[in-house]
Amino acid sequence: SQKIEQNSEALNIQEGKTATLTCNYTNYSPAYLQWYRQDPGRGPVFLLLIRENEKEKRKERLKVTFDTTLKQSLFHITASQPADSATYLCAGGGGYSSASKIIFGSGTRLSIRP
Amino acid sequence: GAGVSQSPSNKVTEKGKDVELRCDPISGHTALYWYRQSLGQGLEFLIYFQGNSAPDKSGLPSDRFSAERTGGSVSTLTIQRTQQEDSAVYLCASSPRGGRELFFGEGSRLTVL
Numbered sequence: 001s002q003k004i005e006q007n008s009e010a011l012n013i014q015e016g017k018t019a020t021l022t023c024n025y026t027n028y029s030p031a032y033l034q035w036y037r038q039d040p041g042r043g044p045v046f047l048l049l050i051r052e053n054e055k056e057k058r059k060e061r062l063k064v065t066f067d068t069t070l071k072q073s074l075f076h077i078t079a080s081q082p083a084d085s086a087t088y089l090c091a092g093g094g095g096y097s098s099a100s101k102i103i104f105g106s107g108t109r110l111s112i113r114p
Numbered sequence: 115g116a117g118v119s120q121s122p123s124n125k126v127t128e129k130g131k132d133v134e135l136r137c138d139p140i141s142g143h144t145a146l147y148w149y150r151q152s153l154g155q156g157l158e159f160l161i162y163f164q165g166n167s168a169p170d171k172s173g174l175p176s177d178r179f180s181a182e183r184t185g186g187s188v189s190t191l192t193i194q195r196t197q198q199e200d201s202a203v204y205l206c207a208s209s210p211r212g213g214r215e216l217f218f219g220e221g222s223r224l225t226v227l
Contacts, residue, residue: 006156032214043118043205043218044157089156093214101170102147102216106156 002028004092006105014113015082021075021108023090030092031100033073035064038087038107047088048075080112116140118219120206126225127196135191135222139208146189147207147216148181157205163189165211196226 003026013019023033032051036044050057050066050073057064063076077084087107094100119138127133139146144165149157159173163183174180178196183189193200203223207216 034214034216036216041220043207043220044216045218046215049214091157091216101159101162101172102214103159104149104157 002026002092002103004090004103004105006090006108008108009106010109010111012111012113013080015080017080019077019080019084019110019112021088021090021110023073023075023105025071025092028092028094029068030094032093033064033066034091034093034102035062035073035075036089036091036104038089044089077110082112082114085110085112118206118208118217120204120219120222122222123220124223124225126227128227129198130195132192132194133196133224135193135204135206135224137189137191137206137208137219139187139189139206140210140217141187142210143208143217144186144211145209145213146183147209148189148191149205149207150202151205151221152202160191160204193224196224198226200224201226 005024032049034049035047038044048064050064061078065074087109089107090105091102093102121136147162148160151157161171161181163169178194181191203221205221207218209216
């Protein structure tokens, strides 16, 4: 079955360092990948989308890559801050021209220590 | 309202009872999704609606689960004969026509005793 896997359940890093989160997909080829942030007790909030024909996308301190050979996306937060502590979810979607089924990974809980 | 609205925010029920969870998407959004999130887990896809097309029900875990979307707007997720394993947060999201980004509500936390 189609799967999005985020191998790290939790990641702890020092403030100021770059956090790198990994997302792998199996048994399908998503047309795009998305990254969301989820704080405890809240719904996820969209951060970035990258299409399969894009190698890299940036937004402020965030960078995401899409490697169709490795079937992997990397999500980077540079100059990390304690306020970046949250769970980050990777999601894959199918179609360009219309809404499609979007499946999520299990998330990585990121903790930034001062 | 400005965002996706879900009700109730919390629901405690007894095993065997039926429950209805409501989602009011952002006005004008054509796609609507339901997900289930168990404690400490990721989002499990349940169902999605796109405009007037037939919904994709491939994620519904059993025939006790059903959902409808009336008039292309409000959606109701119904769980019949609830079981303890149905306890989770049920999240609804909507997306505009041509968009991919999902806008989530705050969820309905269901506890089955």
